[in-house]
Amino acid sequence: MIKPSLVGVLLMLFSTIGFSQRSERNTKLDIDPNVIIGKLTNGFTYYLRKSPGDKTAVQFVVKAGYNQETADQRYLAHILEHMAFRGTKSFSNPMRYFEERGIARGSDFNAVTTNDRTVYYANLPAQNYELLEKLLEFYRECAHDINLSSDNVDNERLVVIEECRISEQDKDESAIVRRTIMGNTKYTDKPDFSESQSVATFKHESLLNYYNLWYRSNFQAIVIVGDIDCKRLEKLIRRLFSDLHKSKIKTVGVEVADTSFFGWKNRYVTITGNKNGNESINIYLKSIQNRITDSASLAFNLKKQLYNAMTTARLSILTQEFKYAEAVSSRFESLPVRGPQIEVLRTGFTFPSGKGLQALTEVLTQLERIKRYGFTATELGQAKLEVFEVQRINSRISNYQYAGKLTNHFVTGEIMPFAYSNQKIVETILRSIKVEDMHAYAAGWLTANNNMDIFYVSPATEPNKVINEFSVDRIFKDMALVNMQPYVSPVTDEQPPINRSLMTPQKANQLKPVANYIENFDKKTGITSIILENGMRIFLKPIDSTQDSSVTLKSVSSQSGNLLCDTTLALKKYAHYIIASSGIGHLKGSQLKAFFDEHNIDHLALYNGESGNGFESTFNNSRLEEILQLIFLFITEPKLDTATFESIISTEKAEIELSKKRLPDQFSDTIQYFRSERKNSSVRMLHELESSSIIEVNNYFKRQFSSTVGAAYAFSGNFNLAHFKALILKYLGNIPKKASDECRQRQVNLKAKQLAQPVVIRSGERDEARIQIFFDIVDEYSERNHIAFELIAKYLDVQLFDRLRRTENGIYNITVYKNINKTEHAQYSIGISFACAPTSVQRLINSVKEEILDLRNNGIEQDQFSRLKYLQTSDLKSQMRLGRYWANYIIKHYREQSPFTSFLDESDALGSINHIDVMLFANKVLSIANMSTYIQLPNNFEQ
DSSP states (O other), X not given: XXXXXXXXXXXXXHHHSOSOXXXXXXXXXXXXXXXXXXXXXXXXXXXXXXXXXXXXXXXXXXXXXXXXXXXXXXXXXXXXXXXXXXXXXXXXXXXXXXXXXXXXXXXXXXXXXXXXXXXXXXXXXXXXXXXXXXXXXXXXXXXXXXXXXXXXXXXXXXXXXXXXXXXXXXXXXXXXXXXXXHTTSGGGOSXXXXXXXXXXXXXXXXXHXXXXXXXXXXXXXXXXXXXXXXXXXXXXXXXXXXXXXXXXXXXXXXXXXXXXXXXXXXXXXXXXXXXXXXXXXXXXXEEEOOOOOBHHHHHHHHHHHHHHHHHHHHHHHHHHHHTOSSOOEEEEEEOOXXXXXXXXXXXXXXXXXXXXXXXXXXXXXXXXXXXXXXXXXXXXXXXXXXXXXXXXXXXXXXXXXXXXXXXXXXXXXXXXXXXXXXXXXXXXXXXXXXXXXXXXXXXXXXOTBSOOEEEEEESXXXXXXXXXXXXXXXXXXXXXXXXXXXXXXXXXXXXXXXXXXXXXXXXXXXXXXXXOEXXXXXXXXXXXXXXXXXXXEEEEEEOOOSSOXXXXXXXXOSXXXXXXXXXXXXXXXXXXXXXXXXXXXXXXXXXXXXXXXXXXXXXXXXXXXXXXXXXXXXXEGGGHHHHHHHHHHHHHSBOOOHHHHHHHHHHHHHHHHHHTTSHHHHHHHHHHHHHOTTOOOXXXXXXXHHHOOHHHHHHHHHHHHSOOTTOEEEEEESOOHHHHHHHHHHHGGGSOOOOOOOOOBOOOOOSOOOOSSOEEXXXXXXXXXXXXXXXXXXXXXXXXXXXXXXXXXXXXXXXXXXXIIIISOOOSOEXXXXXXXXXXXXXXXXXXXXXXOGGGHHHXXXXXXXXXXXXXXXXXXXXXXXXXXXXXXXXXXXXXXXXXXXXXXXXXXXXHTOOTTHHHHHHHHHHHOOHHHHHHHHHHHTOGGGEEEEEEEOTTOOO
């Protein structure tokens, strides 16, 4: 077995890396005082927090999950979650009922089951008390009155089998990992998500027993966070939930941790036959999870975050240096096992064939270097800023995220460290942590007897014989003999990460606000437009909001985009990424990333699309000046680093090679080839990457992003107009005038090729089929057509989900998506995508066709049509309160040269359109002549 040179004992971890002696004495953390916590006489708990926002988050929590299942109840906690949406006493079809009233299926209305809990969650429009009351009535019936008739259970059983079928997890691989890490103890018997055997055979009585035992008031809670009347809701909760029965079981919780499996030697395991086509290595180190309840446990957690940030940053450099297909990452995660929450530090990476041993050597060498020497002061300074910024951001999380934190408090007792009363404790602890503390922490993880489990995963049945237990053992022996040198951070002392500025003071002081510009204000839209002397057009749409301090940027260059320009695909996809990774001004790429981390700027993305190119970002309004400086430097002082260029191109080539083996990528690639005039296949992409040059990248970037004449920038969100205008005149006004370079225009037929027969793709051995159906038509654009098209897509989404899943039980999920492209003409496209059993393909395609035919012949029933119109109107009003809506709206209409007031036309069209208009347009779009079908089947399936 492996005998690594890393020394120590993992079970000494907590004593070795506990709370710093220099920090304050251990103190209990406070929960947010703005949260109302109540408990009814039957033990039912509720959490209420008044918080501004467009959505109210509601979560119904059951403190029971996989851990509470007996041997004959495997996977039934998840089945029960499904049954609630199949129907309750008063809600025969809850999914459809709430979807037709404005709660989006999936993203805003769903549930999840884990080891220790089952959570039903919903996000609904703020201050809609009628809908909120109906939702609480539904959750009350989830608590006590789910329809568990035999027929209902058997129908949903088939749906869950389909869910298991399409699970992305590989049950063999995940089971091997879990059994190895936990040593075949009792903690390994959690059911695999992809294991459908128990789903097909469980007894109805077993499901009833689980429901009656665990769905009881003292194990349940309601969490509501939003713009709510807490007193009104307390009365409603008491009325709805006070009569629920209390369980005879007094306590529910995590089992006492049995750490006997921590003393084993390190293991090396090869897993063959990975169906994703990847070659990868994962290194696991484990411990018992530490819940945050006081300042000592918070200190432990903060050190964990610091270690994670520093190790990930250091290892990610290997991605570029050694051209792996995916970034090397280090992260903590909980294992899905029964019993205690086992936490692992997982370091994983994917690589092209033949580079595995080199990759593993480099990763283990870096871990050994961390073990011997720890981290540098520069790394720690950067990580502290990053971790503290994460804590600060967490104090402004969404209502949905906040509800999740309160749910976690109900189940585990863990306190939210970001509550305002705890912020000073977080800051004090972070300041107290020294480099030597983090060295001790790292040594606590990286020990000699630390149960390091190394998994090499190969798609082949006979994997690369270079990577084996002997070669891994040799790596450790060689490292023990190496006179290893300490790590040198790429962010040097000359450019320290703390308080770094984008521009030198001399450069910033040289820029003065320009005096020559044209300004207009449109009263109908509230949009201020500015034309600068250099030809840039600036559009400003302030949104007065006390709830959101963000600003959204969207810009478009004067170029028409790659659809109309004769541009290589490789340049289109990677040129802007290469520039951004190389750096700007006096900052290298790594220093620019550090700046983003320090200043809470997620990114300033350079997007490159078919119909336009430009910048986009969403950022806090305190960062207005930094964003404008970034734009200035990207246009005037972009870097182009040869090593970065070569690294990115090599990495992307490796990723394309890997994608050619992955079944979803193969399917998508084939569809792209048939549907796109540009033939965006991986074969073409790989060829262009191999032939691309750094000179081409430089020229393309300048042509697409550096022009000012005709370029447009839209900013919308919460900002002071006068202040922002002054910054724009200073930074954007001083960008040198540059006319756009002409690109060769192409005439493009936007309409996708129609295929008389389905395209069938044979690949893989999984017992699974994928189907994508498209309808495409080029027609005139009008707001009425636009609205009719939106209503058609919404109707199909509801109708097909209901029929294919609920009635026919043939799928787990279905996606209906739509697109309108107005580059030359108006192309309307609807896509329908789902996965199913190979034997069900033709039956379900026929069902889709029947629903399409019914829509064409009979239209939408009047009551449902009225509800769809109401939802569309509500959605438009909601979107118009958001900065991202206006930024995208302005650029869209600028690009199309249409008036900014057309949203008024859209409102008028919504008010006047009727179901006959929709039926007539459905007959145009959803014609069988406009239909193309793509089917992916396993190689061994016989039709």
